[in-house]
Amino acid sequence: MIFDCHIHTKHFSTDAKMTIDECLNALKCNNISGIITEHIDYDYPDPAQFVFDPNEYFSEFIKYRSDSLKLGVEVGMQDLALAKNKVLIQNNPFDMVIAATHMVLGADIYYPEFYYDKSKETSYSEYFDAMLNGINKLGDFDTLAHLDYISRYSHYDDPYIHYSDYHRYIDEILNYIISNDKALEINTRLFDDEKAVNTIDEIMSVYSKMGGKYITFGSDAHIASNIGMNFKKASNIAQRYNLRPVYFENRNMQYA
Numbered sequence: 001m002i003f004d005c006h007i008h009t010k011h012f013s014t015d016a017k018m019t020i021d022e023c024l025n026a027l028k029c030n031n032i033s034g035i036i037t038e039h040i041d042y043d044y045p046d047p048a049q050f051v052f053d054p055n056e057y058f059s060e061f062i063k064y065r066s067d068s069l070k071l072g073v074e075v076g077m078q079d080l081a082l083a084k085n086k087v088l089i090q091n092n093p094f095d096m097v098i099a100a101t102h103m104v105l106g107a108d109i110y111y112p113e114f115y116y117d118k119s120k121e122t123s124y125s126e127y128f129d130a131m132l133n134g135i136n137k138l139g140d141f142d143t144l145a146h147l148d149y150i151s152r153y154s155h156y157d158d159p160y161i162h163y164s165d166y167h168r169y170i171d172e173i174l175n176y177i178i179s180n181d182k183a184l185e186i187n188t189r190l191f192d193d194e195k196a197v198n199t200i201d202e203i204m205s206v207y208s209k210m211g212g213k214y215i216t217f218g219s220d221a222h223i224a225s226n227i228g229m230n231f232k233k234a235s236n237i238a239q240r241y242n243l244r245p246v247y248f249e250n251r252n253m254q255y256a
């Protein structure tokens, strides 16, 4: 069974639009399973954004938990939030924890301010540095989200991540994933764009050569029509490099 391991609903992710019913319906229509991974970004500049009460989450969504629907979380990594993130992860029965880099040096990289007066090399190096620092300090997570997140929002002529330009960061990140038995997400959000597919293809080829085995597929859907989007392309990459799609149940890796 294919799992979409990265889905947000409006009930607990402050930037999402789909209801749990729309989500369940879309999973059924696509004949796939799913993991809800609501956003928690502690210490976000606007304290009302990207937080939810995990007790409420489990009490409201526990009735939907099944073989084909799991309850996870997407945790935004920042030094300031580290202790709170660890407590959240340890104290709640998530099926899967996604580690994500949304904030770099205290700035949300969704907004253009982060890139002001910075070369692509500077902002992308800061981004990968934050990711590397984040995963090393957090440790307690299952899959690493969207390596190419910055390509969604930076405004450079060429926003793509070319492995050869950032290999010293990417190699270290991949090495961490491999030596700590984590999975790496293939996030399909940008996969309408073949250039974005090619950059991830290249990184996955390196991941496989270095000994990487496990990947999760994630649409990062915030609306129901995006669930399972471009999974055929993700699946082609997985097959090409002999990578094993997995999902998580009670924090244990399962073959999808």
Ligand SMILES: [Zn+2]
Pocket: 074, 100, 102, 145, 146
């Ligand atoms: Zn994210």
Ligand SMILES: [Zn+2]
Pocket: 006, 008, 074, 220
């Ligand atoms: Zn997400």
